[in-house]
Amino acid sequence: MADYIVGLTGGIGSGKTTVANLFAELGIALVDADVVARDVVSKNSTGLKAITRRFGTKILLADGNLDRSALRERIFNSDKDRLWLNDLLHPLIRQNMLQQCKEVQSNYVIMVVPLLFENGLDRLVHRTLLVDIPPELQQQRTIARDAVSAKQVQNIIGSQATRADKLSKADDVIDNQGEISALKCKVNALHTLYLHLSSEA
Template sequence: MASYIIGLTGGIGSGKTTVANIFADLGITLVDADIVAREVVQPNSNGLNSIVAHFGSQILLTDGNLNRSKLRELIFEDDSERLWLNKLLHPLIRETMLQQCKEAQSDYVIMVVPLLFENGLDSLVDRTLLVDISPELQQQRTVDRDAVTVQQVKNIIGSQASRAEKLSKADDVIDNQGEISALKCKVQALHNLYLNLANNS
């Protein structure tokens, strides 16, 4: 059982998934908040039933799954709706993630959480790792990847903690503005550090 937890975070488009996958290639279990967030709103789950009761059936796709883009629209336009949704889902997500960390078999486990600091989830981990890039690169990568407008990306970045705030809170920082080969070296160095920390904790 992995008892040492690293919280991996980074803004949209920063490359935290790439970093997480390199750790996974080194044999480390990943517990991904985005995946868990989907699991807690599967059809017939308590999470989805509560969302339908609140927003009505307009929030469902024809196959009974959650219409994410519709939900995103509703909560980005209205802060109170966003708060309501967070209050519902965060405890469910937190509980599920901790359970998955407990069941992990690797020497340490990586919890991948986009809003690690914003949602106070850094309190659940032993150490935090931030994947950092400039806001300009963040915008460019996200627009290229998700086919969204620059304004939409700016809104998302604006709803997250500032770069300075995240940098001040993170224990470790990976600068992801270079080549993938450089990134792999950085991850390998941190992997060695984390193995050491986990074995001595």
């Protein structure tokens, strides 16, 4: 059971997943908010049943799974529905992540949360780690990776906390503009620090 939680975050295209996987290679358990968010609305889940009660079966696919694009369209056009959905899902996601943290066998656990500061989830962790790159590099990497337009990427970056805000809140920062070898060195150094901090917790 891991009693010490490090919250890992970073804007789109920053390299959060790469950093998380480097920690995993060192034997550290990961709890990923994006995975949990999918689990809490999986087929026959409590979350999906509540969503179906509110919006009807038209937000389901033929196989009984959630039709994400139909739900997105529905909440995109209604602040009230979006708030309702957030009020339903955020506590479920929080509870599920904390439960997973309790169950892992690891000296500490990395909780990967894209919107760690935006959703106030930094309150659940002992320490925060930000993967940081300049916005123009975020844009280049995301366009190359996801084949999306520059405007779409700008909208996503604009909807997240500012770089300055995240930098001011983070306990630790990894600058991810360099080579993978440099990144590994930074992760190894932080791993040593987190082992020390978790042993004292």
